[in-house]
Amino acid sequence: MKKRKFYVVFGVLFLQIVTSITLATSVTYGMDYAKAPQGFQVWGIDLSGLNQEEAYQRLEGEMPSEVSYQDSMYPLTVTQSQEGLRDWLNSQFAPESNSWWVNALNNLKRMGPKQLSPEFLDRNEIYPQLENMAQQINQQGMPASIQMQTGHFTIQKGSPTIVMDVPASWxxxxxxxxxxxxxxxxNSQEIAPNEKDLQKIKDKIGDxxxxxxxxxxxxxxxVFLAAKALDxxxxxxxxxxxxxQIVGKRDKEKGYLPAYTFVDQKVVLDDGGGICQDSSTLYHAVRQAQLQVLERNTHSLPVTYVPKGQDATVAYGLLDFRFRNTTRGYVYxxxxxGSNWLRIQIYGVADAEHPVLAEPDGYPIKPEFDMK
Structure with a gap:
């Protein structure tokens, strides 16, 4: 009898405890499920105790609204991304079941610190905007340039190539x-040659x-047209x-005229006749500079402007004069x-294999340096 009474009393007490827990849990669920638990952080922003709308307003205010480059600001349209933020918050706050007690138990699981760094930006919305910005930012660079004027070099600064990395920016x-x-x-990339490269061009190594x-x-x-192209x-x-490659095809469209030239041990009229004097003069300057000659051909008959066998004939598409710059820097x-002379000087960076050229000897008439 006593044992039966004990079970009855125990059952009543157990029922009261379950009822109390259920009511407490129900109250807790009703009060807390619509709020972020303590320690709930997104992007390091504490949302503890905020309801869904409050959390949205807090996070929406922290979503990227612009991008920048140097001193320029570019606003972003994030309408679709804001909708994505709402959807994500709804998944965090909305009940997971139609059963209140299941949701109450799930609410207990939500308790405790949680730090999240979700991605809300909509790629289909943002990426085209970044591509449009790239069109505004990208710039084709320009190499530095150098020119000889009145016996002195003048250098014009170049500009780097500017390219926005769209994937990395996204x-x-x-x-x-x-x-x-x-x-x-x-990204910024200099175009060669840059100003420092050209400042090294100081030494005369061929003349x-x-x-x-x-x-x-x-x-x-x-002769003048070819010289102009080489200068x-x-x-x-x-x-x-x-x-x-540098002088190009010698035709009427470029101003070249028919003049006598050597072809198969014959003297014939041909457009561009005479420019072999330019290539031969260049060949001798290259020899003085001790640069590597890659291709040279001689005329079928002797010429008058260089010693026999020391010429360099050219014929577009057939015969070329080529050399390699074997110095440590650019050559110019x-x-x-002048009225009856052609002078080619080669400037660069002198070294033991390409020494500074002493004053050339043997000119019947010294050419004036400032004439062109």
Whole structure:
């Protein structure tokens, strides 16, 4: 009898305890499930005790609203991304079941610190905006330039190539929760040659002059046009120079005239006749500079402007004069013409294999340096 009474009393007490826990849990669920638990952080922002709308307002105010590059700011449209934020918060706050006691138990699981760094930005919304910004930011760079004027070099500064890295900017933006303004990823690359490269061009390592009959107008015209094309050419260290590539096709459209030239041991009229004097003069300057000659061909008959067998004939598409810059820096071709002479000087960075050239000897008439 006593044992039965004990079980009855125990059952009543157990029922009261379960009822109390259930009521307490129900109250807790009703009061707390719509609020973020203690220690609930997103992007390091504490949302403890905030309801869903309050949490949205707090996080929405921290979503990136602009990107920057240097002193320029670019606003972002984040309408779709804001909708994504609402959807995510709804998944965090909305009841998971139609059963209140299941949700009450789940609410107990939500208790305790939690730090999250979710991604809300909509790629389909943001990426096209970044691509449009890249079109505004990207810039094609310009190499530095050099020119000989009145016996002195003048150098014009270049500008770097600017390229916005759209994929990297998107990744940076997508991981930047809590930052209102995010710097874009923009790469800068100098175009060779730069100003420092050209400042090293100081030494004369080659210098050669040849003479011609200035009364032969068409031939003089052709020599001048080729000289103009050669003047100011820069060859990078290790770079290859091609006469035909620089001067190009010798035709009427470029102003070249028919003049006598050697073909198969015959003297014939041909557009551009005479420019072999330019290539031969350059060849001798290259020899003085001790640069590597890659291709040279001789005429079928002797010429008058250089010693026999020391010429360099060219024929577009057939014969070329080529050499390689074997110095440690850029080399510069300074090409000048007088009334009856052609002078080609090579400037660069002198070393033991390419020493500074002493004052050339043997000119019948010293060419004036400032004439072109």
């Amino acid at each position: 990744e940076k933006l997508n991981q930047s929760g809590g930052s209102k303004s995010v710097p874009l990823v923009v 050669y002059t040849t003479f011609f009959d200035s009364t032969n107008g068409p031939r003089t015209n052709n 100011g050419q820069l060859i990078k260290p290790g770079g290859e120079f091609s006469f035909n 071709l300074d090409v000048r013409m």
